[in-house]
Amino acid sequence: MKFTGVIAVSAALALGASACGDSGSGNGGGKGDSVTIGFVGDLTGENSGIVIPPKQGAQLAIDQYNATNPKVKINFKTYDSQGKGEQAVPLVKQAITKDKIVGMIGPTFSGESAQADPVLEEGKIPNISASATNAALASHGWKYWHRLIGNDNVQGAGIGNFIANNLKAKRLFVINDASEYGKPLAETVKATAAKAGAATSEDAIDIQGSDYSSTVNKAKAFNPDAVFFGGYYAQAGKLLKQLREGGVKARFLSGDGSLDKGLAQGAGGTTADGSIIGCPCLIDPTGSAGAASKKFAQEYKAKFNADPAIYSAEAYDAASAFISAVKAGNTTPEKINSFLSTIDQPGVSKQIKFSSAGEPTATDVYVYEVKGSELPLLGNSKTATVK
């Protein structure tokens, strides 16, 4: 139901955008010695905690570029959508017609992307999201849309293979929160692990409920080596606590929705220690993932006096892609977009290269291990080992 609603809204918006699209398209572009790149996302709302880091990542890349005194400078303009599609749409329209942006970083979330991306498509503005992971976004045939983060299917496959190959789990119990994010993610993990030879079973929880004992009993009867939960940290903590109390000792894993210290808090004490959280994002303040990551972490810390956090490396890479396009002498949206279709350069989080659908060709998923209230990087899911 929800899904068809989104499609209907997108379709209506696309129609609206096409009606006034003629005035907006074609005249975007530079004023000669400078071009404008936008960033749209939730900058002051409830989830701004995961949008400020990517904004700062993008800002860092653009400031570094402008500091080299280039022929064409880049203006960086931010738009605060509060994470809501209905606010993102007019902001994006304003960015296209009034501010004449040549590229957009964002929108940040999948929900607002579904509404605002058709407007960018109509306005022929190349856009790169650093964090919208919903797999369906790539299925619309948009020519100007890109992202630099693995989608939920990529994440599920990465975690599923990690469970089967690196943890060598023979029996996997999969739990989902019945949400549009958690359920498909859990299904992909289950299917991937099953393909690699693990026996699987599954159950779902109600996010409004407090008592997960029926799920715990089912897991206990299955006697798994590993438990994967597709959902958010608020439920993950409670679920983990009840699993442990119920005598399920298997290793607990979850996806990026649980990549938060709230997981350890909800589970209480040191219950969550040793749990593994997978994410297509790279959060690497110590620079252990490589030289580029180390350099980025140091420069980010020097500029913002904070460690790089979620999606900051991906947004830095997105900005770098636009910068390379401008450096190569492309100052119109059309030229930048065709440059992006052939770009192939190393980035901080991954190789910057897009498939024809706009997805990143790199399928790296990173795993993090809970230690107290910290979530240090364990490594790439393909190679990481657990003691």
Add this chain to the structure above:
Amino acid sequence: MNNLISQFWPYTIDGLSLGAIYALVALGYTMVYGVLRLINFAHSEIFMIGTFAVLGMLHLFGMPSNVGGFALVGLLVVFAAAGAVASGGSAVILEYAAYRPLRRHGASRLAALISAIGASLFLQQLFARIVVPWAFGLPKEKGALPIQGHFVKRTDVIHIGSFELSNDRLIVIVGAVLMMVLLDIFVNRTKLGRGIRATAQDPETAVLMGVNIDRIVTATFAIGGAMAGVAAALFMLRFEETRYDVGFLLGIKAFTAAVLGGIGNLRGALVGGVVLGLFEMYGSAIFGSEWQNVVAFSVLVLVLMFRPTGILGESLQQARA
């Protein structure tokens, strides 16, 4: 189905302890309905206030560690009393603020129902936006507030084959049944209890017989609230976590339990709560946990189709000793 057979005892114990909490909360719905013919939708928030009172006690006095025997019983009584005072007190204030003025002006029952829904939303948001950030310093109003560490250290008290009974579940079940028995004795044996029954039976005649209706209504709200407060303490013991909207789903389930057992009937609340808890667990075992709520409400529909007044089917005025 295999799942249910191999894990029959764990599902049964979990169903009983869940049902016990439903039943205690259901008492508040059923008593208020019996006396005023009003569905007090804000009762779920009365429960929520109880959980925060218990959490506040834990924050103030620290976490009890490694207590056993009589010290544990004493501690539980203190926490239950704290929950009961907070919830009972809030219920009385709620009645004064949201229902009494309407009753005074002879407003329709529908107006009181709207007032109940309004009070429910008001209390929820009050806690989400003001009380919880102020008292517990929580930055995001949506996050849950877990207890750090264990309220009571979990051990299995009985362990025979696949039959395991952990101490927290045992305390929940025994505590709830104890409160029910006390309430039953109170309503059937004391003068105030007789007043409650008389008012439920026929308010006008009760007034003629010298019953002070306002006092009875206050007492009804206080007792129903106190039961929710005890339920809140047991809930915190079992789940060790609360949120501003913790009462929402639990309140609906408890109301369902009250209707299932026969609304207005105190013993019906116990029967309804236990039946609902067990069916939820058995249903989840057979169909998967995502069907838990579907099973619960299907049971309600089926029971009401064949017994429109609930399983026990009486209301408060007819419940005699």
